[in-house]
Amino acid sequence: MIGAAGFVAERHLKAISETGNRLLVASDTFDVMGRMDHYFPDADFFTQFDEFATFVRQIQQSGSPLDFCSICSPNYLHEKHIDFSLHHSINAICEKPLVIFPEELERIRDKESRSGKKVWTILQLRHHPVIASLKEWVDQQPKEKVFDIDLAYITSRGKWYFKSWKGDMTKSGGVVANIGVHFFDMLLWIFGKVKDSRVHVYAPHKAAGFLQLERARVRWFLSLDYDDIPEKSRTRGSRTYRSIVIENRELEFSEGFTNLHTVSYSHIIAGEGFGIETAAPCIDLTHRIRNSPVTGVKGDYHPFLSQSGIIPE
Numbered sequence: 001m002i003g004a005a006g007f008v009a010e011r012h013l014k015a016i017s018e019t020g021n022r023l024l025v026a027s028d029t030f031d032v033m034g035r036m037d038h039y040f041p042d043a044d045f046f047t048q049f050d051e052f053a054t055f056v057r058q059i060q061q062s063g064s065p066l067d068f069c070s071i072c073s074p075n076y077l078h079e080k081h082i083d084f085s086l087h088h089s090i091n092a093i094c095e096k097p098l099v100i101f102p103e104e105l106e107r108i109r110d111k112e113s114r115s116g117k118k119v120w121t122i123l124q125l126r127h128h129p130v131i132a133s134l135k136e137w138v139d140q141q142p143k144e145k146v147f148d149i150d151l152a153y154i155t156s157r158g159k160w161y162f163k164s165w166k167g168d169m170t171k172s173g174g175v176v177a178n179i180g181v182h183f184f185d186m187l188l189w190i191f192g193k194v195k196d197s198r199v200h201v202y203a204p205h206k207a208a209g210f211l212q213l214e215r216a217r218v219r220w221f222l223s224l225d226y227d228d229i230p231e232k233s234r235t236r237g238s239r240t241y242r243s244i245v246i247e248n249r250e251l252e253f254s255e256g257f258t259n260l261h262t263v264s265y266s267h268i269i270a271g272e273g274f275g276i277e278t279a280a281p282c283i284d285l286t287h288r289i290r291n292s293p294v295t296g297v298k299g300d301y302h303p304f305l306s307q308s309g310i311i312p313e
Contacts, residue, residue: 002052002081003073004045005030008095012070013039015265024059024066027052056088066090068268075178076171079104086115093120093268097181098279100173102287109276120273123282124260125186127267130253134244135190138215147191147216150245152304153183156226157205167204169290175207177286180222185282191216194285199292200301209289210300221302228304 001016003009004026013035016023023040026033031047046052059066069085071078071094078099085092086108098121099105112119125131138147157166165171172178188194192214199209206223226234229241244251267273297305 001026001070004028006072009072011261015261018262019265025055060088068093074165075100082108086111086117091118096122097177100177119276120268121279122264123182123185123274124264125182127260127263138190147246149216149218151220152243154223154228154241156239157224175222176289181282181286184285188281199294200297202294208302208305219300219302221304
């Protein structure tokens, strides 16, 4: 595992354990790794990547080579670490977003084809029971039906966020890639390809816009601002809010995320995970949004924009 000290890494540690697998070696520049004692106390650990790489090469030259490399490092290092994994003949399991830029996607696609190994990514919303049920319901509706949807995802972050790599657009891809990529993947998976995209707001702490998909008109809103969380959720002590309103029917799915990485690992180990081609459309879309002109709040905009104090034009 690369990036074993990161926030999301514990979900991967848990998934490796719960699928009956074993972590042999992990690496991170941060060295306070007590969490590993709960899952894999016997795993080797390195803070120096060169030492980690040497250890991996020794394993690969032994009679029991590694099957997977779990990549939980910062977004801007994903391509480098996927390359490391493929170069050492190890299948990669990379946390979302697989990469930030489409040109990175092209490079790892080429390296994967030459390596004989696979690159998998985590798109856990496809395994969420509420989302899976939504797709099943949509698929049963008339093919000509175009749905009206409001999507909101608010996950509050403190001041530390903007001092870290996550607050650096070039390293994280901004809020659209860092917190939104798997939501855009979900929309494309259920409602089809992008026909039009408009961006109403794009800032370091929030973004919003409109998508015309083959089977949906989507007003979307992403935010890191605690004040954007609806009051009913704040009174319950929640600092995260996820909601899809489809045809005036709300699907609130803030719960049910505890085992989705384990489900993802189970599918990957069975050879049924989500690879480069599955991840490509949402990476292309987040890149397009990030590089689109900001129109201002007009037309079909998400109602949370008004609630967050942004004045419509």
